[in-house]
Amino acid sequence: MKADAKAKLTVSAIQRFCMRDGPGVRTTVFLKGCPLRCKWCHNPETQNASPELLYYAKKCLNCQACLACEQGAHSFSEGRHHIDKSKCVSCFKCAGICPSSALQISGKVMTVEEICSEAEKDLAFYGESGGITLSGGEPLFQPAAVDLLLRCREKGLNTVLDTCGYFPPELLAPAVAATDLFLWDIKDTDDERHKKFTGVSNKTILENLRKADELGAIIKLRFILVNGVNSDERHYEKCAGLCRSIRSGVKPEVIPYHAFGGVKSEFLLKRGGGRSEWIPTEEQLAQFREYLGI
Template sequence: MNVTEIQRFCMHDGPGIRTVVFLKGCPLRCAWCHNPETQFAKREILFYPKKCIGCSACAYVCPNGAHNITDTEHIFNRKLCTGCEKCIEACCSKALAASSEIMTTDEVFAELEKDRAFYGENGGVTLSGGEPFMQAQEAVELLKMCKNHGIGTAVETCGYFEASILEEAVPLVDCFLWDFKDGNDERHKKYTGVSNDKIKRNILLADSLGANIVLRCIMVKGVNIKEDHFNAIAELWHRLKHCKYVELIPYHAYGGSKMTALGKKDNGNNAWIPDKNDIEYARGFLERLNVKVKA
């Protein structure tokens, strides 16, 4: 499995106390992505200039001259990088780091088992990402291991994956935390890079297979806090038989520092942060359409 992080004692990724496994690879490219290091399936190099002490060890070991250190700055030319990771090994200040670890499912499960005492009755393991079903077979194998050992399971999904995995996955997942980013397909394409068609088809299929679902809707001011989106959420809610509630998640400008560590432009946008009134407006609108909302 290609794992970017295993995060312990999480309270917002399903019920109870949870350990979250972040898997690398996502078919979407959300403009507001808060986990950009999970987007690409292959390992990447993170560079944190503030941690760099200018020792030049990376420049010395790099076979391609990708690191250029002057008196005033460190320029990392990613175009020259072939990914040998020699510079990461040479860096003593952790200014260079790999975006992920390749682990077997047994190794990941051994990490999850260490937290078993904290899961209690409601908690457990959440697979997140990225999109966990980009590594579908490995994700299913890990979910099976959790189930066989009596550990609760949840999956955070963008919903865009091959539908054929659902028959096997649904019985293994106690709760799906399912993103629905925008009911307006033109905006969905513009801000995530894909149509919402497949996502809607997959959630309806999962529901028909008996999946427990929480519909998670990120609220991005000026983008999707709009009536057509609320109407689409309500339509979906009323078609789903096993959706517990709709959760409204205010956008936060979290992903920016990770974007720059990947050599990309900071995608944080303060204008997108909704205030309390925006969330109350969304909640009120949806409740008037008889949607159960948690905000």
């Protein structure tokens, strides 16, 4: 299968010199769009597939230039800046005139070739193991992510796919063929809790995982630990069982909940915020790791 280098993807951000998104030094491409709505999401700016407005209140100069918005989404009273996101039609005129970058756009449409070229700029730093990592959001929410993996492969880059596992099964075989390592994030083995906290069942995720393993994918399972949500021994046991069931698994990882996603929600003008009571204790992390044998 040959990559379509002209296929387009909506990119939230490209981060260079990442050390935690797979082996070696990596360029991580965050793609927009996700079928899940995890209440603890670390990257809420990637959930929506379309470009959207971000507002960084600390950078705002209160210059009122954004009153130029034809929809009347911006207003000022008693020295405070208010934004009515329900009026915003995402024309991004205000972001273009904001002098302090308090208003920014999350989401840039780029071709597969353009993204690949960005990753190639750091070729000298990748060494034998580094390369490109696709993250999100769910990278496969945009099927052209497979073209991006293929194109990177054609150029000799090591490819990692950070996935929540929820994607159409027809994308699985081409994704496996173009990916050196899957970072497969498991949110919860309890389906009712999975539905409650992510908005979807875990059945598709676990079925895709089983099939990816059958197809020979190299998989690193990553378990999100959220205190009071999935911090119970029954879940730890099932996770250990999942690790044992993977034939080509590499050492799994426990990822503790952190509250930064909540801060990002504020930039998106969404309600919510981080929940400090969800941060797991060191004892919980150690107990979970013991079940996983890591």
